[in-house]
Structures are given as C-alpha cells and as structure tokens.
Amino acid sequence: MSTLSEYLNEHLPTGWQKPQLVEALSGTLDRATVYRYLAGSHPRSPAEAVLEAFAAVLPGVSVVELRAAANLSTGAEEPWIPPVEANRLSYAQRRALEAFIKATVGPVDDFDEAVNPETAVGDPPSGPALTEQERAEVESYVRRLHASGRKDLADRVAASLETNSNVDTAKRPG
Template sequence: MTRLSERLQQANAERQLTVRQIADIGGDGVDKSTISRYLRGQHPASPRDDVLQTFSKALGVPVQELRELAGRPGGEAAPYKPPPEVNQLTAVQRRALDGIIRAMAQPHETNTEVSTVDELASERKTPVSKPTRSHRSAAAPSPYSDDAGKRIRRQQDADAEDSQE
C-alpha cells in the first residue's frame, strides 16, 4: 500500500464516509471506482490532480500534503487562475498554453496531450509554414542583410586577401 493510500484510509477512518459520499462531496466528477482504487492502494504512480482535489475536499486533507505523498511538488492549494488577457487567445493558442502548463506541472512524465506544431497548424484556417531561411531572416535579420552588412562583408573579404599576400 502506498503512503498516499494509507493517508487517505486514515483520513476516511476519521470521517467514515462511503465511496459515494466522497465522490459527492468532492464534486469534481471523479467516479466511484477511481476513489475505491485509491483507497485500496491500486492507483497510478502519478495521480491526477482532480482526484487529489476530490479527496482533499471530502476528507479535509490539504491537497499539498496529498501531492507530496504522491511524490509530486505540493504546489498551491487554490487552482491556477490565468490573467484576463487569456480571453484574447484563440482555441489553438489556449490548447498550446494548456500543454505547456501540463508539461511544467509534470516534468518527469511524457505528456502525450501536448500538441505538436503540425497538429496545431492542421486546426488553423490558414496554414502555418515551417521556418525556412527566408523566414529566419525576416524574424531575426542577419547583420549581412542590409548595406552595412555588405560593407562589412567586403571589408572581411579585403582583409582575407591582405592576409594571403
């Protein structure tokens, strides 16, 4: 049995709640079979945060404690609330941001829900082209892309010829 399951059983022994009551009080939509598995110690090595939140609400155990018992950083008790500017993002941008947040919250796991650039691009109405030389020069101009750059290149060429003589 895991330390997490032992702590959940201990807290539930004090409250004497049924699996159904834990699910109802927790209110996060976690099904009864999941709750039962956690109480028996048959849960994944890295529990989902919504499950931990459910147990926290129902059993009165701080969610940070449950996260730490599960081998994860304690984090904050309250859910993250993004700034109001997030409402200006498109659906594709929001999914990308969600993927970044998931990846940051679970750095030791491979996150299969993070979308690739190609997956996100396929959902856009206008295609996103992959970076090419012309895109790079437009985004980050080369010092050789203007007249000053040409002068520098000519000076370097002249210096190279002088050094060969």
C-alpha cells in the same frame, strides 16, 4: 500500499469505514476508484480531479498535502488564474500554452481514472479543430521551442498537435 493510500486511510474521519468514504464521494468518483486508491493500486500520477475529490470530503486534508503524499510537485491550493491579457491569445496560442503547462507539470494518467465527467475539474478542453492558421501558429511555437533547446517540451506539444491532426483527418470528408 502507496504513501498516498496510507495518507488517505490515516485521514478517514473517526468511525468511518471505506463504504462511508465511497458514499461521500458518490457522484464524483466511482466505488472502484475509491477502493483502488485506498488499497494503493492507483496510477503513479493521480489526476488532479481525483485528488480534489478526496480533499473535498476528508476533513483537514488539502490538495497540496495529497499531491505531496503522491510524490507530485505540490503547487498551490488555489487554481492559477492567468492575467486578463490572456484573453488576447488565439485558440492556437491557448492550446500551446496549455500543452506547455501540462508538459511542465508532468504527465498525469487521466485515462486510468474513473471520474464522473459532470463533476470532474480540470478536464482538457474539447474545442473545435484547429484551423490551418492556428495549426501554423502552434507549429511555429514548436520550432521556437526546438531552437531554444526545449526539445522534450517541443516533442510533447508536437505530439498533441499530431493527435489533433488525426482527429481533424478523421472528421474531414474523404
């Protein structure tokens, strides 16, 4: 069992068994995901949406405590809201900033999580493909990251740009 699964099992409300937790989380997490987390066979870095779902139904449990139990940086309970000036950022700058935040916090294996897409919190934005100008802005940001010695972060942002490029290429008429 993992520390997270032990924590979850210890914080089941009095009288609850696993089926009651599955029922409480229905519509947010599927049954198999709940059982995997209770058994300790979950991803090493759980998705934020999964931790938020458990915190919402388990009394006295916070997302910060669940992150600690999962050996993740605990952060803050409330979401970060950027200053209003962030509205001036272009789409490419926003994508670069999102990539920076995700790379700084650490990778999360979201694809292993069976989360209901209608209720999932924090899903990556699915915006339009980057224009050539936006792509150039992100590439410029990657070059600046390399120049500042942040090679790992630059590589991650560049990889997300390549993934977007593959999607763009697939959408373009041949």
